[in-house]
Amino acid sequence: MTSAAALLLALLGPGAAQAAAAGPCQGHKIKTFRFSTGHVTVFKTSGFVCALTYAEDPGRTRRMSVTLQARGHRAVTRSGMFREYAGPLSVRAAHRCVRVSGTVGGGSLAPRWIQC
16 A cells, blocks of 8 residues: 555545445445455445456466356456456346356356345
């Protein structure tokens, strides 16, 4: 964390630190799926589901991806070369099951259905 970010969090108080720790997805965390090289964390807010795939060992650039698919719709993927995480990726999923998967390097999370 940069010194400017640390100063801002100190000025805003402990609640801001918790909000900043949530990362780029809005809403509340509903699930974390772990696999050998990372984990996928899923958040939900106002009819949307947002997910990020985090590397277990951040710092070096490697291929990562995160995929979401609301039942009845096409899968959406964000992939590329990242150091810390792939995403955020959001889909509209009001009252729908959502399929989640992700990869970090050679490890992957097999697709899982949530909210069913």
